[in-house]
Each structure stands twice: as structure tokens, then as C-alpha cells.
Amino acid sequence: MDDKKQGRDASSERRHAQAKKVKKKRKKRMPAAAAIIIDLLIAALALYFFSLYYFLLPQDLSDKAQPLPKATSTVTEFKAIIPLKTEEPDTLTQAPSPTAVQDDSMWGPKFQGIFTDGDVEKTPNSYRSANISISIDKVQGDGITYYVADIYLKDLKYFKTAFAKGKYGKGLHDGTDEIAAENNAILAINGDYYGNNAGPVVRNGVLYREEKYKDVLVMNYDGSMQTLTAAELDMDKIKEEGVYQIWTFGPMLLKDGQPMTTFNSNLMRENPRTAVGYFEPGHYCFVLVDGRQPGYSNGMTLQQLSELFYNLGCSAAYNLDGGQSSEMVFFNEFVNQPYKGGRSVSDIVYIAEE
């Protein structure tokens, strides 16, 4: 009996000891709430490093550049010989007069009278040279202030784009005015902020990124522009035939030249806006709408912007990055009043002499 009792006592002591051990172990364990908080902190840290790597740390990705073939499209369509003197030739077999100058520019003959003979005429809101004509109008009304820059070009080479720091990459930013100054821009607007957006990037005939995302604006080598949805964009064809520029932000603002009421965007309400309009090859406009500044300008909805381009007579129009990014610079001076002084951007669209 005693043995049995002793055995029972021993086993109960062991159980006690084990229970104590378990209790001790349990006491040492971190509370579940604390463990979850630590998990949340780790997640926050992971997100921080993600944004640091993808958006904040400067990364030069220029090595991904892939020059596209230069399409030989309809650029000769407008070429013509403009005689400077009207003397009759002595004989019919005479060689072309040395005084006749062939205008090899793409659109010079088409826009005769718009450019100067070589002089440069500059006012606070206009610029005219032998190659470029720009006039900027400020429009105010209904609580909205916007600027329309009407642009005529003699050749496609005066329509350019530039990256911040002169490189394609991530985390590379500069003010629109700074990038404009570096590139001797006459007129510049912020671009599509490709560094923070998804979608294809082609600049000055070089393909940097080909992932498709939303609406794009394509500029061809004949100076024409077209807006395409992601479904309509054929990157294989573009790589084969080449294009001059592709911007990715959107949405498109005109469909077959008509104003739109629904857009492929969530940013529908009143905002500062930057947009590009296309009339015909060589004739474009930049529109800059100021916003979020009560008493000066509230901004435009996408529908208002679409109607504006329709009223201007554009056949295609495309919305670029807006909000605080919306900036227009004319000879290194801000034309508009950027919201909160503006912000640095990835790229600009600009007009410059060679």
C-alpha cells in the first residue's frame, strides 16, 4: 500500500513539476497582441523599404533603352520649293535658280506667314522665330484660370521631351523649370511623371518601357498624334515601325474628335490639369489649368477639360500628370501659379530651337 501511495505521490509531483514548467513557459511567452503589433511593424518596415527602393532612391535605368526604328511616313507631303525671287529663268533648260531655296522643313510651306524670316520676336506671352510660333493666352472665368499655349512648328525636331537629371530611371526628380533650363526650353510643361506611373515610355524615338497599362498618347514621326487605349496599343507594331513619343498617364480627352463624358480614370473631380492637344501635324497646344486655389482657380473636371479641347478645335487631346505637378514655364518663368508652389517631376514636354 505504501509503495502504491509513494508511486502516486511521485507521479503527482511530476505532473505538478510539469504543470509548473508549462506555466513558466507560458509566462515567458509574448502576449498575442504584442506579437501582432511586432508583425505590423515588420510589415510597415517592409513597405518603407519597398517605397525606398521603387520610388525614392535614384536609379539610372538608361541601360534599358532600346532605340526604335525611325518610320519614314508622310513627312514629305508638305515639302515645297519657295522661290525667294520671282525673276523669270532665261531658258527653259536652265538649272534651278540658286536664289530659290528648298524648304526642307516638314511644315514650313504649310504654315507660311506664321514664322518669321529669321528674326526672333518675343513678348511676355509669345515667341516667334523662323521655326517656332508660340502664343500663350490666359483665360479666367467661372472660378477657373487656365492657360492655352498655341504652338506652330516648322519641324518635328522642335517638339521635345526631357528626363529629370537627363536620365531615364526611378526616383529621379527635378522641377519643371530646372529641367526646362537645362534643355534651353522656350516653353515647357510637366510630363506624365513616368517614374511614378505604369505604362509604356517612348521618348525621342527610344523605347524605355513597354508594359501596357491605360490610355496612352502616341506621337508619330509625321507629327500626328493619336490617343489609344491599352487594348488598342500594339507594342510589337510600335517596335517594328517606330514612334517618336509615347506618354502614359491619361486619360484620353477626345474620342474621334468629340468630347467625352466617361473616362478611363478615377481622377474625375476638379483638379489642376496639364494636357496636350493636337490639331494637325505641326500645330499643337499645351493647356495648363490651375486649381485647388479658391478665389483664383478651382481646377477642371475631366469633362470640362474634354469640352475645352473640343471647343479649341483639337482632333486629339490627352491628360498628363496634374495636381501639384501642373506647371507651365516660358523662358524659365512660371506662366501659371502651381498649387503649393509645384513639385519636382520625372520629365517635361517642351518646345525648343535646335
Next chain:
Amino acid sequence: MIKKLIPHICIILSVMLLTFFVVDKFNPGMNFVGNDFFKTLLVMDGIAAIVTAGFLIAANRKE
């Protein structure tokens, strides 16, 4: 060890995915939902969720 770590991995990945989802609502242009990083996280979270659920079901059956 894996049994203890997996639920935490599941929480961390889920919080990251939810953050991307919310941020994407405010700035869809940045394509947080739909890029390769998001898709990789989604797959990893799915696997972690299945493993966690497997361990939990097994533990419940033992009780």
C-alpha cells in the same frame, strides 16, 4: 519553427497587400495592384494562408 512563423508571415504579407490595395484606390496611376511585386506577394500570402489553415485544422482535430 515553421508552424510558429507561418501565421506571422501571413499577417505581414496581408497587411502589405491591404496597404497596396488602399493606396491604389487613391492613386491608380501607380498601379500598385497589378504589378509583379503585388502578384508575388499575393501568391506568397496565399501559400502562407493555406499552410496556416492546414496547421490549424490539424491542431483542432487533435483536441
